[in-house]
Amino acid sequence: MVDFEWYRSFIAIYKHNSVSEAAxxxxxxxxxxxxxxxxxxxxxxxxxxTRTTRKLVPTxxxxxxYAHLAPHIESLEEKTMELKLHLSPTMKTIKIxxxxxxxxxxxxxxxxxxxxxxxxxxxxxxxxxxxxxxxxVDIIITDKKLATPGIEYVRLMEERFVLVAPSDTAVxxxxxxxxxxxxxxxxxxxxxxxxxxxxRRYWKEFFNTGPVINPVHVIPSLHLILRAVAEGxxxxxxxxxxxxxxxxxxxxxxxxxxxxxxxxxxLIGFKSKHKHVLDINAFxxxxxxxxxD
Numbered sequence: 001m002v003d004f005e006w007y008r009s010f011i012a013i014y015k016h017n018s019v020s021e022a023a024x025x026x027x028x029x030x031x032x033x034x035x036x037x038x039x040x041x042x043x044x045x046x047x048x049x050t051r052t053t054r055k056l057v058p059t060x061x062x063x064x065x066y067a068h069l070a071p072h073i074e075s076l077e078e079k080t081m082e083l084k085l086h087l088s089p090t091m092k093t094i095k096i097x098x099x100x101x102x103x104x105x106x107x108x109x110x111x112x113x114x115x116x117x118x119x120x121x122x123x124x125x126x127x128x129x130x131x132x133x134x135x136x137v138d139i140i141i142t143d144k145k146l147a148t149p150g151i152e153y154v155r156l157m158e159e160r161f162v163l164v165a166p167s168d169t170a171v172x173x174x175x176x177x178x179x180x181x182x183x184x185x186x187x188x189x190x191x192x193x194x195x196x197x198x199x200r201r202y203w204k205e206f207f208n209t210g211p212v213i214n215p216v217h218v219i220p221s222l223h224l225i226l227r228a229v230a231e232g233x234x235x236x237x238x239x240x241x242x243x244x245x246x247x248x249x250x251x252x253x254x255x256x257x258x259x260x261x262x263x264x265x266x267l268i269g270f271k272s273k274h275k276h277v278l279d280i281n282a283f284x285x286x287x288x289x290x291x292x293d
Contacts, residue, residue: 002040002043003036003039005036006036006037006039006040006043007040007069007073008026008073009022009026009028009033009036009037009040010036010037010040010048010062010065010066010069011066011069011070011073011074012025012026012033013033013037013049013056014058014062014066014070017055017056017057018055018056019033019034019037019056037049044061044065046059046061047059047061047062048061048062048065049062071134074136092116092117092279093116093117093118093119094116094117094118094119094138094139094279094280094283095118095119095120095121095136095137095138095139096118096119096120096121096137096138096139096140096141097120097121097122097123097127097128097131097132097136097137097139097140097141097142098120098121098122098128098140098141098142099122099123099124099141099142100122100221100223101221101222101223101239101242102141102142102143102266103120103122103141105159105239105241105242106141106156106157106266106287106290106291107120107141107287109290110286110287110290114286116279116283121136121137124220125142125143125144125146126146128140128142128269129142129146129148129151129269132151132269132270132271133148133150133151135271138270138274138280138283139268139269139270139280139283139284140268140269140270141156141266141267141268141269141287142266142267142269143159143264143265143266143267144267145267145269150271150272150273151269151270151271151272152269152270152271152272152275153267153268153269153270154267154268154284154288155265155266155267155268155288156265156266156267156268156287156288156291157265157266157288157291157292158263158264158265158266159239159240159241159263159264159265159266160239160240160261160262160263160264161198161202161237161238161239161240161261161262161263161264162237162238162240162243162255162256162257162258162260162261162262163184163202163235163236163237163255163256163257163260164226164229164235164236164237164238164243164253164254164255164256165187165229165235165253165254165255165256166229166230166231166232166233166235166252166253166254167230167251167252167253167254168232169235169254169256171183171256177206177207180257181203181207181209184235185211185212185213187234187235188216188217188233188234188235189213189214189215189216189234189235189236190215190216190217190218190219190225190228190229190233190234190235190236191215191217191218191219191225191236192218192219192220192221192222192225193218193220194215194218196211196213196215198237198262198264199211199213199237201262201264202237202260202262205262206260215234216233216234217233217234222238222239222242223242225238226238226242226243226253229253230251230252230253231252235256237262239264240261243255268284268287268288270284
């Protein structure tokens, strides 16, 4: 007989392509999670993943099982979460998709004054869009406008990125812009992803060219990037709101060339069919008013 927890473990492994990462999200030991997978594969009679040198890759049977299971498991978990929250029957629930950083900046400070209950899901821009398309969230707060039929965006606010370096970084005097560019290219860069969108924009705006750099570290967390900079691991471009937070990485960093700011627009995405839903409309209006520049 199949144990429901086997399914939840399978879904976690599928999403993370890793037993160790799945174990962290499920707050389980790796051996226990591996046993769940082994038991489910024995029940199904086929392998659900193949192991490469870096990750677990789902087999065709694994993909098929995920497609059948995921909507039901996630719907059940959402209902369970709502029950745990003891939601008031007189209050509406808004489901939000965003990143940890954007939630901290644009939502968390305003929770106490809200007339809605909220359920929040975290992920990158692509994952958030999928959540919205599947109606698992009502809105997404994102820094990327991914053109998709039936999805609309409105401006939330503007974030500003500035160069941040370890506090002991020695910066020479530059006689020409080319010297500054060359010095920056020689630094050890830390980026949020391999695409380097903000770094590329920085280079294009101030040096009118593309950056010829390879990041030494890719860390998909702005808070952890700041921590890495403070530890002396390299330099990065970070939003100014992150640098204003109390005790941010104990201030073992400093900003460089503060006049060289890169601006990036943050957006609220929603389904066109929900454009006139009163609660979603009111929530979007409230968030935008609370985050006015």
